[in-house]
Amino acid sequence: MDGHPQPARYAGGCRRYRSDRYSVPHRWPQGEQVTRLANAEEQLVAKLRERGETVAFCESLTAGLAAATVANVPGASAVLRGGLVTYATEVKAQFLNTTVDSLEAQGVVSAATAAEMAEAALVETRADWGIGLTGVAGPDLQEGKPAGTVYVGLCGRVGGDVAKRGVLYELPDERRNAIRAAAVQAALSLLLSTLEEK
Structure with a gap:
């Protein structure tokens, strides 16, 4: 992950980077990229x-749609924790070891929360990679954010440390289930592209 901030001790016994959260807007891809994302779960497994x-x-x-999407792929049991x-x-708030007030002040739909959710998934299951998804499926606004606003958190083990980040995706304002499905593909593709860079 980007940057070299000082790690801090995580309550669960792992080490984590405290200040490597950031948000980068991603427009939903068009054309050939959509075709590539259509089977991201198979490529990821x-x-x-x-x-x-x-x-x-x-x-x-x-x-649970993201986990279920990966589980649909034959051989997923080898990789899905x-x-x-x-x-x-x-x-x-319970899984992030914080209070509702603190979480709402930070933003339930935010890059920081998505990154912390990803870390919670990694720590609770002892996985190598954690993915967190939070956003607005619509039709109503949430925290002033429109439908299609999705944050994907990614957390991975780097040596003995855990590094995490949050990424903003601005998906088309469509029906709830279309937004949810697009969010899953965005999340799986984010991890896939990260793995391909390493």
Whole structure:
């Protein structure tokens, strides 16, 4: 992950980077990129198996859809550790070891929360990679953000440390389930592209 901030001790016994959260807007890709993303789960399972690594999820707006999408791929049992569905704010706060007030002040739908959700997935399941998803499926605004606003958190083990980041995706304002499905593909593709860079 980018940067070299000083690591801090995580409550669960792992070490983490405290200040490597950031948000980068991504427009939903068009044309050939969409075709590539259509089978991101198959490519991701193959890549993780090749590397001997595992993944876990902490999901809000997708409510387990990302983990289920990976589980649909034959051979997923070799790479999928598990998943958390933290749909309610108080449940997110519980798994993130914080309070509802603190979480709302930070932003339930934010890069920081997505990154912390990814870390929670990694720590709770002892996976090599954690993915967090939080966002607005619509039709109503949430925290002033429109439908299609999605933050994907990615957390990975780097040596003995854990590095994480949050990425903003601005998906088309479509029906709820279309946004949720697009969020899953964005998340899987983010991890896949990260693995391909390493």
